[in-house]
Amino acid sequence: MTAIGPFIDVDGVHKTYATRGATLVALEDIRFGVDEGEFVSIVGPSGCGKSTLLKIIAGLLPLSRGAVRVDGRAVDGPPDGIGIVFQSPTLLRWRTVLDNVMLPGEARGLPRESTRRAAVELLKLVGLEGFEDRYPRELSGGMQQRVALSRALLLDPRMLLMDEPFGALDAMTREEMNLELLRIWEERRKTALFITHSIAEAVFLADRVVVMTARPGRMRGIVPIALPRPRTIAVRDSPQFTDYVRRIREEIFTSTRAEV
């Protein structure tokens, strides 16, 4: 079945919450697409509903109006073939690193041996070879997120949804993880949707950046990022990069000021 339109199709999504008589608008008319193999970042201030949007796309939260289609099929529950990475690593602290990565395979009842082989290989991919038998508490925050990324990749998903996965890490670890993520993404070529409140991070990673503003969560625009790949840390110092960051920052701030 070949879909017409983008692989992930966010088509006029509204999300409202009813709170004691008043209706709270969390998302208003969000529409954009993510092509197969594309890396799209969503950036915006806290309270712009970007995490809500990700949960809607992941089929974990119902939408109020509009539609989300993945590969042409409307989402009304967790679709097949997604891998999710959350802001906190959400590892099971009673399981070793390897057992944590194997969890999705167990949940799906896949044969243990092949699941194990896939998990070992993924841990190698994220640079955690030799840590298979450690418990999460023995790892640093960055390493725990690497484990979470391996877990998200275990079932070989077609798309990777990431909700501020590096938001809790220190600046240096974060830059390192950005590079790692790009390396892994280039190797695996998953359709990727990455949520962040760091403009620099959004620009550095993505092919296109969806810019959002807060209260209610609205789309401000989509900025294509024409920086060459593979991207190295030096890209961050290039004038183009700085330009993109400035442009997006202005978009977010002018809209905020207009509201105030």
Add this chain to the structure above:
Amino acid sequence: MGAQAGAVTAAVQALPAPGPGERIARLVPPLLVFLAVVALWEAAVWILRPPPFLLPGPGAVARRLVEFGAQWPRHVWATAAATLWGFAVAVVFGVGVAVPIVYSPALNRAVTPLLVTIQIVPKIAFAPLFLVWFGLGMTSKVMVAFLVAFFPVLVNTAIGLVQIEPDLLDLARSLKTSRTWVFRKIRFPNSLPYFFGGLRVASTLAVIGAIIAEFVGSDVGLGYLIVMANNQLDTPLGLASIALISAFGLLLYGAILLLERLAMPWHVPDGGGLGGVA
């Protein structure tokens, strides 16, 4: 990457892993404190010479302990059995009530006020009533021990089943897992540290419950011995009974710590202490 991973390995290995020598060394300070207290007590009795029914020295207590000899086992056994039965019933009911309450909001709303009310009522006050209802034997003792030990097991288990990162439950949902799967793979293991915390508290409470029941009405057991010794001004026997109660309580607590280690090799052991900031 490789260098970083290596550095982390080194850091992980540098975490304190007590060897046998270090473990014994750790036992020295508490033992010294214990011995110092006993020595101070003996010295005070030797200097002040209070009548033995008022305050016998540790030596006198030890002598009475030995002298009582073959009469101990049936008393120790009676108290131990009441404690262990009460504790076991508390664990079964605590967990048995926690699981349905956690899964049914309606049941939770219906039952929780009653449970909290029962917890607020001084359960010791039930001891004389149980005597009337269940007689002078084992049953009343087990009932009191159960009643005081039940609540911490229930509350801790329920909290452990519920205190889960919402994102973790979202992850489970995205994997299309069943409720049974989430219980087995997430809720149950997540509840273990809380559950064992409840067991620790419940074990000490169960001992107290059994002793109180024996105070109120019993013809055997360490609690009964304390009352009897008091009536006969045989203070050394009373203190010897208290020493045995403490020893039994410690043994039970230690057994739970051991079980905890075996059940949760992944958990950071706290040595059974009260924790601390340094």
